[in-house]
Amino acid sequence: MPLDAWISLVVVIGVFPLMAFSRLGPDIVLLGAVILLLTLGVIDAEQALGGFSSSGLFTVAFMYVLVTSIRETGGIDLIIRHVLGRPRGEGKVLARLLLPVASLSGFLNNTPVVATYIPAVLSWSRRVGVPAHRLLMPLSFASILGGTITLFGTSTNLVVHGLLIDRDPSLAMGLFDIAWVGIPVAVVGLAYLILVGPRLLPARRGAEAVFENPREFTIEMEVDASGPLVDRTVEEAGLRHLQELFLVEIERDGNVVSVVGPGERLKGGDRLVFAGTSEGAVELQQVRGLVPTRQGESSLEKDFKERRLVEAVVSNQCQFVGQRIRDGHFRTLYGAAVLAVCRGGERVAGNLGQVRLQPADVLLLEARPPFIERHRQSRDFLLISQVNGAARPVHEKAWLAWSILGGVVLLATLGVMSMMNAAMLGAALALLTGCCSVGAAKRGLDAQVLLTIAASFGLGAALEASGAAVVLAGAVLDLADGNPWTLLVAVYVLVALLTALVTNNAAAVITFPIVMASADSLGVDPMPFVVAVMFAASASFLTPIGYQTNLMVHGPGGYHFSDFLRLGGPLNLLTGAVALTLIPLIWPF
Incomplete structure (x- = not known):
């Protein structure tokens, strides 16, 4: 096998674990692989950039x-x-x-x-x-x-x-x-x-049940009108760097000050909403000038036009994954305060600032109204939905x-x-x-999807131009013993397994030249194998990470990883059996 083929093979093999297990996005991993292959001379600029002129990408x-x-x-x-x-x-x-x-x-x-x-x-x-x-x-x-x-x-x-x-x-x-x-x-x-x-x-x-009672994860206090905190800023009052709690909002005269800054001045009768642990109540009781709020409806249960309560599902591409909320300065970057975190159907207990975010975590956020539109397409969140006062779109x-x-x-x-x-x-x-x-x-x-697709074309071109696709096709044919039925099953299983670990577009595009070379070597019509790639790349029911919609429902549904195997495993086998039975009947070898 030529040196270029070996290089292509090593790069492609290295790409899959990086996409599956690193925090780098698939677009970054694949673009990096294409740049490496271009630098080493395995592909030229036209092949590296060929994906950006693909009709499929523009469609x-x-x-x-x-x-x-x-x-x-x-x-x-x-x-x-x-x-x-x-x-x-x-x-x-x-x-x-x-x-x-x-x-x-x-x-x-x-x-x-x-x-x-x-x-x-x-x-x-x-x-x-x-x-x-x-x-x-x-x-x-x-x-x-x-x-x-x-x-x-x-x-x-x-x-x-x-x-x-x-x-x-x-x-x-x-x-x-x-x-x-x-x-x-x-x-x-x-x-x-x-x-x-x-x-x-x-x-x-699910997350909705976990967040149902705000009193489980918030504490409300009032500023004593005759106390020493009146007209002092949040920073001066010592409310900015509490150990177990942080100040989320201030309810004042029927309005609300959301995502409170350190320079906000306190007024007598202000109702302060803190998020954190119940143990933090002891810390607040030691602050002179704060008194327990009068019993009544929680401030978070009221509807204010100045703020929104939002549920956001953390993406596996979120820059805060693995970081503590406090260390990552979440509030500064997004202009939103984390009120609670739901993981696996349970609220994450303890100091919120010390929580390390994970993919599919559901965050209950308090934010200003522009937050929803500003971050709806953010790669950091898979889903942003308003909890209270959601406006219906105009349907004209x-x-x-x-x-x-x-x-x-x-x-x-x-x-x-x-x-x-x-x-x-x-x-x-x-x-x-x-x-x-x-x-x-x-x-x-x-x-991200468009860049992933475009970069995948570069890797596919490297496999094809270097001759690695032909060599791999020969190995696949040996395993299939030259039988087109066995090859069809092998193609379906391979693409389905890759899709469970990495993005379905990358799995399909990178395996495409190998599949085509295998069909050419066997001397059969490539169409059944092409259709098998399409269906196998979509058959992603095994894991929450295999398909974006799976990750979107993972947190709100309170699912465990095993739930996808329990429901999705038989579905994978069932749909695979139907597809593999019908494909050769519609597109004969």
Whole structure:
């Protein structure tokens, strides 16, 4: 094997554990790998940057704008309001939830679909009498299943299809071609979630229940009107650097001062809200000029226009992961105060400032109103949902946004124009008609996903150009003993396992040249193997880290890691069996 092939192989092998176990984002890891290969001369600049000119990448980007337009106009909320209703019986509740989600995810990126559904499901679960933890994981899984129905369903489908037509335009697929396999896979998967799923999920306590009673994690005191603290700043009063507590807000004359700064001056009768441990009450009692507040409704249970209570799910890419809240200066960076942390369905006890954040932690934050829009697309948080006083989006243009998406689907399905051109036209119309502002479109673009896709192309090109893909294909064929059925199963299992550990786009793009080389060496049609890569890359039910929507529901549902294995393991086997049975029937070897 040539030296370049060895270098490519070593770099690619090193990329997967880095993506799986380091705090570096997959985009950073993959871009670093491409730069290394370019520096060593394994690939040239054109190959390194080839991903940035891929039709698949641009189609994904334009689809993000279309999805943003539907979200901005309240198109998803409108559907939620009309389809949930008040069904009786857990099976009917699951059916009413999962069928529309799977249908929507066939045409929309499933991340915003799940993000919009989670707050609605949390309140809906109380009305229908079904615990939220029995709905949230099926919600994520249904969105993944729905993504297998069309080429628009996931970014991975679009990217793999882009790779395919770049190699051979005659192999181009129609928008609904994979539905011959995707619909049976989705039907079987949804039936499993509705009929069997409720028996497999143990009882869990979600973040909403943990945060339900503010008096469990806050202490309220009043400033004595005749005491020594009147007209002194928070800093001067010694309330800035308490050991067990920190000052969150001040309620004053029917208004609230949120995210209190050190220079804020105290007034007589101010109601101070502290977050932290109950032991901190002793510390406050030693502060002259503070008296216990009069009993009544907790300040956090009141609705103030100057502040928002927000639940945020920590991303595995959050810069604070592994850091203590106090050391990371969370409050300074985000302009939000952490009131409580929920992990694994339990509130993290002890001094909040000493808590080290982990992925999927749910934070109860107190912030000013602009926080939600400013950080909704932040890579630090997977989900930001308002706890109190959530405003409903305006729905006047929802029909227009849906019409534009419908037009895109129609143009692509009828072959009037390519999927990229149809998506580009749709994105332009969404901006011109005001369904989506330019700012919202920019925020809606998931830069990390786009960079991951583009960089993955560079690694795939290195495997192909250096000859490593051919060598690996030969090894795979030896293991498969030259049998196309065995090779198909091996491809599916390999991509599914990689997807459980790293991003599905990277797993699909990097394995694509190996799969194509294997099919060429065997002298068979590559299409069944390409479709197997698409389905295996989407079949990510085993772990919370394998798919972003899984991580989004992990914290709010109070799930344990083993819960995904319990419900997702059989689903992986079931969908894999259906896909591997149907793929060779639709696309013969």
